[in-house]
Structures are given as C-alpha cells and as structure tokens.
Amino acid sequence: MATVRFSISMPPEIRDRIKEHATEAGLDVSTFLTIAAQAQMDQQDRVKKLFAHFEQARAEAEAHADTTDTWTDGLELTPEEQADVDAILGRVQRGQEAA
DSSP: OOOOOOOOOOOHHHHHHHHHHHHHHTOOHHHHHHHHHHHHHHHHHHHHHHHHHHHHHHHHHHHHSOTTSOTTTTOOOOHHHHHHHHHHTTSSOTTSOOO
C-alpha cells in the first residue's frame, strides 16, 4: 500500500512525549502515530456500531413524533429548577441570576 505524507502541529512537549514513547516501543514516530490513530478509530467504530440501533430508534421516534406537541409543553419549572438547568447548560453559575 502506498503511503502519503501529511504534517500535524502540536506543542513541543507533546511531540517530545510521542518521540519518547515511540522509541520505547521500538517504532518510528510515523508508525507509532499510525498505530495509535488506527486504534482510536477502531474504538470509535466499535462504539458507533454498538449504539447504532439506539440512534436508529431515536431517529425513527423523532420522525414519527408530532413536533407540535412536545413532552415539554405545559412544563413549568420552579425558579430553583430553572437555575439548575441554566447552570448545567452553562448559561449562568449556580447562585447567579440569568441575564
């Protein structure tokens, strides 16, 4: 298989750690990074496959849902609950008032 060259940028301390780990593994940096990237991609593919049926079910449910009457219609939060929601969503800090 033909190889293709591309460059990446990173802080020097990370570059140095990669070089160190590659050397300890007996690999050149390109091979070390290729193996690491492939392992990460394989893991992400396994996770996607594992949750694919959930994503499909969610998409089907949303497609069949009546969007004019969502489950939140008529939901009234207390001021404390709204403050918690705002804090969780990063709108404000707990104990502060929303703008």
